[in-house]
Amino acid sequence: MTRILLSALRAGQENGAPPPTTAQEYLRRGEERAGAHDYDGAIADYNMALQLKSDYAEAYNDRGHAYYWKGDHPKAIADFTRAIQLRPAYPNAFNNRGAAYMASGHSRRAVADFDQALKLKPDFRNAYVNRANALGFRHWRQSLNDFHRAGMHPERTAALAGGGMLLLAGAGAFALVRLRRRLAGDGHRR
Numbered sequence: 369m370t371r372i373l374l375s376a377l378r379a380g381q382e383n384g385a386p387p388p389t390t391a392q393e394y395l396r397r398g399e400e401r402a403g404a405h406d407y408d409g410a411i412a413d414y415n416m417a418l419q420l421k422s423d424y425a426e427a428y429n430d431r432g433h434a435y436y437w438k439g440d441h442p443k444a445i446a447d448f449t450r451a452i453q454l455r456p457a458y459p460n461a462f463n464n465r466g467a468a469y470m471a472s473g474h475s476r477r478a479v480a481d482f483d484q485a486l487k488l489k490p491d492f493r494n495a496y497v498n499r500a501n502a503l504g505f506r507h508w509r510q511s512l513n514d515f516h517r518a519g520m521h522p523e524r525t526a527a528l529a530g531g532g533m534l535l536l537a538g539a540g541a542f543a544l545v546r547l548r549r550r551l552a553g554d555g556h557r558r
Contacts, residue, residue: 391421459489
C-alpha cells in the first residue's frame with residue numbers, strides 16, 4: 369500500500385503539478401486517472417482521499433468503480449456498500465453495486481439495488497438499462513419496459529430484451545422466432 373501511495377505522489381510531481389493536499393483534490397485526480405484507465409493510480413488517489421476524509425462516500429464509490437473495472441468485484445461491492453452506509457440516499461452507489469452484483473452472477477441482488485437506485489432517482493436511465501439487462505428474458509416484459517423507460521428505440525429493445533440473450537444462451541433461431549411472435553402479440557406457440 370505504501371508503494372502505491374508513494375507512486376501516486378511521484379506521479380503528481382513528475383507532471384509538474386503540485387501534489388494534491390485535500391481529499392477533494394485526490395478524488396479529482398483519481399477520477400482523471402480512472403478516465404485514463406490507470407486504475408491502480410486512481411485507487412492510490414482514492415486511498416489518499418480516504419485517509420484525509422474517512423467518511424467520504426464519493427471516494428468509496430469511485431474506488432469501487434476502479435475495482436470494478438479491474439475485475440475485482442468483491443472489493444468493488446465492499447466499497448459501494450460502504451458508500452451506501454455513509455450516504456443511504458446515493459443512487460449512483462446503488463446502481464454501481466448492482467452492476468458489480470450482476471457481474472458476479474447475483475442477478476437478484478443486482479435487481480434489488482437497481483430498484484433502490486430508481487426509487488431514489490426515478491429518471492435514472494443507466495439504472496433502467498442495468499435492471500433490464502439483469503431481468504433478462506426471464507422477465508422480458510419488465511425488461512422491455514425498462515429499456516423503453518430509458519428512452520431506447522422499441523425495435524432495438526426487443527433484441528436487447530431477449531433475442532440477443534437467447535442466441536447467446538444457445539436457444540437458436542427457433543426460440544428467436546417464438547420471441548418475435550410473443551413481442552408482436554401473436555399468441556401462437558410452437
